[in-house]
Amino acid sequence: MFRFRFYYACFLSAFLLGLGVGSPLLAQTAATPADTIRQSLPQLEQLFLERNFQLLAQRYQIDMADAAITQAGLRPNPNLWFQGNLYNPQTHKVLPFGRPSQADMDAGIYNSGYYAVQLQQVIQLAGKRSKLVALAESNKSLAQLAFRDLMRTLHYQLYSTYANLYYDLQALRLFEDELARQQRLLESYRIALQSGGVAPYEVTRLEVALRDLQANEANYRTQIADEQATLRVLLRQPAQTFILPSELPTLQRTAPPLATALDSAQAHRPDIAITQEQINNAQRSLTLEKARRTPDLTTGLLFEKYGNAYVNFLGFQASMDLPVHNRNQGAIRSAETNLKAVTSGLDNQQVVVQSDVLNAYDKLNTYYAQLNERPDGYLDRIRNISVEATKAYNARMIGLLDYLDKIKTYQQAQLNNIDLMNNLFQSQQLVNYVTNTKFF
Incomplete structure (x- = not known):
């Protein structure tokens, strides 16, 4: 029996070395569909500007508002x-x-x-025609601001989804590599079980670990499917297209001063400009209704x-x-009430913008702190876990379960790093979104 276990341990050692346990997992590339679009973010952004249906529809709204100005000026x-x-x-x-x-x-x-x-x-007396033209011009300004706000939202959605897809694919490769290793290891244990070389509970232990990996892999695949669907809609791509991210911009490790971000948000956020233009629109509407007396x-x-x-x-x-x-008493009173309503909304919108910026900075600083607290050489030591664990197992210094536990620690550390990089990118893009300024 001792001789059998010795030969079996040698067999497992050679088997695991053949799997390349110590090789970098992220170097492997998952299989992708034949109709794959591999593009960088700037390339996708250009495609987005040219093909996005919502942007095209909003541009038509601007054209319609421009035509309304012409119509309002006709006698x-x-x-x-x-x-x-x-x-x-x-x-x-x-x-x-x-x-x-x-x-x-x-x-x-x-x-x-x-x-x-x-x-x-x-x-038309009391300057009704000129006042109607002024109201139509304000309506066009609102349509243009709505286009800018839609552009801001969809741009953030594009960048956020692209990054989620980029990092989810990395995580999926990790699980695919580990799943392949576990499946081969489970098969070898099933063979050994038939010869009495291992206990049945060890096979069951590997089967449970395999099911856990399969569940995690399925979760990432569904997330990737959702992200693919979102990108296809944003870019108006055929249903069978698979969009493969190529790279992300280099992460910056410093953020602009909070005061700069707050001022930029107040100056550049289109939703604040929309609220201000709504006040102007309500004033012009009231002036027109008074002229209609x-x-x-x-x-x-x-x-x-x-x-x-x-x-x-x-x-x-x-x-x-x-x-x-x-x-025209009723229309005048309605216009006066509308002016009061939109005027009170400006202060609220400014509070919302300030809260958005502070929230985005809280998230960004949290992830910056997490990144800066990592000791030097942390990633290199993570990569060494699988290499050292494999060496220790081959030297029969640790058992199988201890080896699997160390490999799982390695996988979790890699996933944590992927999540941190994604969270950093997402929080930086959130700062860009809430300020409508490209700080990152």
Whole structure:
């Protein structure tokens, strides 16, 4: 039995060395689909600007607002009115537009030839047209600011998803490598179990560890699938496309001063500008509603041929509604209430922006502290764990379970490092997002 266990230990040692346990796990590349797009962040960003549907739709909103400015500046069309005699019951003639006879004219009877033409023009008073143009210009400014805010949000989503995908793929490679090692080790133990070389509980122990690895691998695969779906929508790519991140920008280890970030957010955040423009929009809307208290003036000319007054009657017309009952009171009060509402919202939005910046800095400083607290050579020592554990196991200085525990420690340390790098990148991008400034 002792000889069998000795040969079996040698077999396992040679088997594990053949697996390349000590080689860097991140050097291995997972298989990717044939229709893979491998691009850097700047390349994806250019593709995003060209193809993103939401940005294209918002650009159309700006074009529509620009067209509304043109429409608001147009004057009312003149109105042309014509009236003629369809049927004369005295002469039994249809459309009697012919000139009356001389005898009828001498007698002052006009049985034919009558028609009337009227030309009217509405004149907008109290500067309604210019005020309507000003309101339309404010609406265009709101559409442009909404485009900037959408761009800010989608840009952050693109960078965040790209980084999550980049680091999740690294974590997936770690689990795939460990899963392959565990599967081979489990098969060798099952063979040894048939010969009585190992206890059944050791095989069960490996099976449980294998199921745990498979569950972790499945979790990362589902996360990667979600990230792929998000990127495909952002970039308008076909459903079968696999987007493979190539690299990330170098992480910066210092952040700008908090005061600089706060000032930048107040100056550059489009949502603050939207709130300010909403106040301007509400003021212009109120001004327009007050102008609408003044009725419009309708002027016109009337020409009547063979009418009741003269043979050729030319008259002047002017009409205006009398603002006795309707002086646009309800619309004015509604506009005043809206102005109060949006004005009070500005202070709240400034508080929201300040809170966003402080929250982002708290997260960033937390991860900076975690990074700076790591001792020198920490990553090198992590990489040595698997190498030293394998050497110790081959020298029969440690048992199998102790060896697996050390390998698991190595894997967890690598995952912690991946998570820290991702969290640092995400927190830096969050600072860019909440300030709308490219600090990183």
